[in-house]
Amino acid sequence: METPSGLVVIVGCSHPGADRLTEAVLEVSGYKRAHLVIGGFHYPSKATLDRLAGMTELVAPAHCSGDKAKTYIQKKHPEKFVIVRTGSVIEF
Numbered sequence: 001m002e003t004p005s006g007l008v009v010i011v012g013c014s015h016p017g018a019d020r021l022t023e024a025v026l027e028v029s030g031y032k033r034a035h036l037v038i039g040g041f042h043y044p045s046k047a048t049l050d051r052l053a054g055m056t057e058l059v060a061p062a063h064c065s066g067d068k069a070k071t072y073i074q075k076k077h078p079e080k081f082v083i084v085r086t087g088s089v090i091e092f
């Protein structure tokens with residue numbers, strides 16, 4: 001989704017890897033970097049989360065990302081971490 005803040009990537013249950021999905025979106029969209037990646041990251045590895053963090057300004061793990069992924073992003077990339085829950089509203 002293109003927003004005034006930049007590209008927002010909304011993923012479902014990212015079985016292929018949220019990093020790989022985002023990489024594919026960047027390729028087809030022509031953007032060099034996403035503003036936000038949000039959605040289910042399906043219990044990603046730390047390597048996946050680090051790669052993902054390198055492609056986006058903000059990361060919002062939700063649904064099947066798991067508490068470990070949320071904690072990892074919050075500690076390793078605190079400037080990128082966005083807390084989202086059911087009913088969260090994000091303005092761009």
Ligand SMILES: [Fe+2]
Nearest residue numbers: 013014042064
């Ligand atoms: Fe999942």
